Amino acid sequence: MEKKNIDWSNLGFGYIVTDERYVANFKDGAWDEGCMTTDANIVMSECAGVLQYAQTCFEGLKAYTTVDGRIVTFRPDLNAARMKDSCVRLEMPVFPEDRFIEAVDKVVKANAGYVPPYGSGATLYLRPYMFGISPVIGVKPAEEYQFRLFATPVGPYFKGGAKPITITVSDYDRAAPHGTGHIKAGLNYAMSLYPIQEAHRNGFAENMYLDAATRTYVEETGGANFLFVTKDNTVVIPKSDSILPSITRRSLVYVAEHYLGLKVEERKVAFTEVKDFAECGLCGTAAVISPVGRIHDHGTYIDFPSGMDEMGPVITKLRETLTGIQMGTIEAPEGWIREIK
Numbered sequence: 001m002e003k004k005n006i007d008w009s010n011l012g013f014g015y016i017v018t019d020e021r022y023v024a025n026f027k028d029g030a031w032d033e034g035c036m037t038t039d040a041n042i043v044m045s046e047c048a049g050v051l052q053y054a055q056t057c058f059e060g061l062k063a064y065t066t067v068d069g070r071i072v073t074f075r076p077d078l079n080a081a082r083m084k085d086s087c088v089r090l091e092m093p094v095f096p097e098d099r100f101i102e103a104v105d106k107v108v109k110a111n112a113g114y115v116p117p118y119g120s121g122a123t124l125y126l127r128p129y130m131f132g133i134s135p136v137i138g139v140k141p142a143e144e145y146q147f148r149l150f151a152t153p154v155g156p157y158f159k160g161g162a163k164p165i166t167i168t169v170s171d172y173d174r175a176a177p178h179g180t181g182h183i184k185a186g187l188n189y190a191m192s193l194y195p196i197q198e199a200h201r202n203g204f205a206e207n208m209y210l211d212a213a214t215r216t217y218v219e220e221t222g223g224a225n226f227l228f229v230t231k232d233n234t235v236v237i238p239k240s241d242s243i244l245p246s247i248t249r250r251s252l253v254y255v256a257e258h259y260l261g262l263k264v265e266e267r268k269v270a271f272t273e274v275k276d277f278a279e280c281g282l283c284g285t286a287a288v289i290s291p292v293g294r295i296h297d298h299g300t301y302i303d304f305p306s307g308m309d310e311m312g313p314v315i316t317k318l319r320e321t322l323t324g325i326q327m328g329t330i331e332a333p334e335g336w337i338r339e340i341k
């Protein structure tokens with residue numbers, strides 16, 4: 001398919017409408033067969049469950065053009081599995097995992113002209129989502145649901161791409177213990193909008209959330225997990241039941257151990273030890289692995305030795321290896337790459 005006339009290298013992380021998206025409806029206890037549509041709009045009841053009680057969850061993954069011109073997705077099976085977990089927690093019907101992967105394939109194929117070329121720095125972002133569409137007025141789950149999946153070409157999530165950012169410790173909580181922090185519920189993002197705007201107003205790129213119960217342990221940001229590197233090159237990953245199990249982070253742990261021979265510790269990380277790390281990064285599908293140079297904490301600063309000019313050596317290697325796997329320049333572990341034919 002001929003590529004669209006887009007200035008790929010200057011794309012930000014925004015929405016550009018593409019040609020076709022996938023839609024399936026759940027009614028009378030079953031999913032219909034689903035279809036592709038050119039209609040980017042949704043008409044629903046004023047009383048739809050999603051509009052009244054935010055019954056919605058979503059996923060995010062990307063399609064890439066490899067060095068040899070193939071179009072691939074990265075571990076879509078893990079997004080399908082995580083969406084299942086989100087649906088169960090939100091009392092929504094599960095969209096079958098094999099059909100999720102099939103929908104991803106169809107949407108990428110139908111929008112192949114929007115998959116940015118190899119080397120452009122851009123990718124095709126895929127957004128599967130589901131919501132309660134039937135009317136609900138008493139607080140309860142909807143009876144009918146819609147699953148949709150659209151694609152939009154994107155550049156870097158943080159302005160400046162791979163340049164280190166400054167973040168701030170938030171006084172707000174992202175997720176309660178035993179709440180919904182571990183799933184990809186829309187409500188987690190709605191509650192982060194005020195804090196993120198406040199962070200931006202104060203000149204910071206993101207918030208670092210601490211655990212809501214004790215405010216002593218590092219959780220994550222509004223849209224990415226943390227990854228730290230110690231001065232002796234051990235990768236440290238905060239462990240918590242209320243953070244999203246990032247697919248990028250799980251992949252980076254494997255890359256660190258099996259490709260780079262690094263030691264990895266997944267454990268609770270006290271905020272007081274953050275000042276002793278050599279490098280800090282934010283990892284996620286949108287963020288890839290974005291370096292953090294500085295953390296603001298109530299008027300004081302933690303400055304990582306890697307500085308504000310470039311990312312540190314371990315994060316650089318992790319990023320190069322992961323993106324190399326995604327773009328086909330480095331051999332992928334079995335099952336990580338799905339070619340769209």
Ligand code: PLP
Nearest residue numbers: 223224225244246247248284285
């Ligand atoms: N944490 C949050 C809150 C997110 O929204 C995301 C994005 O999906 C991530 C972490 C990273 O997860 P993944 O690597 O699966 O995209």
Ligand code: COI
Nearest residue numbers: 060061223284285286287
């Ligand atoms: C993603 O990385 O896919 C996300 O969903 C994060 C979001 C903040 C864009």
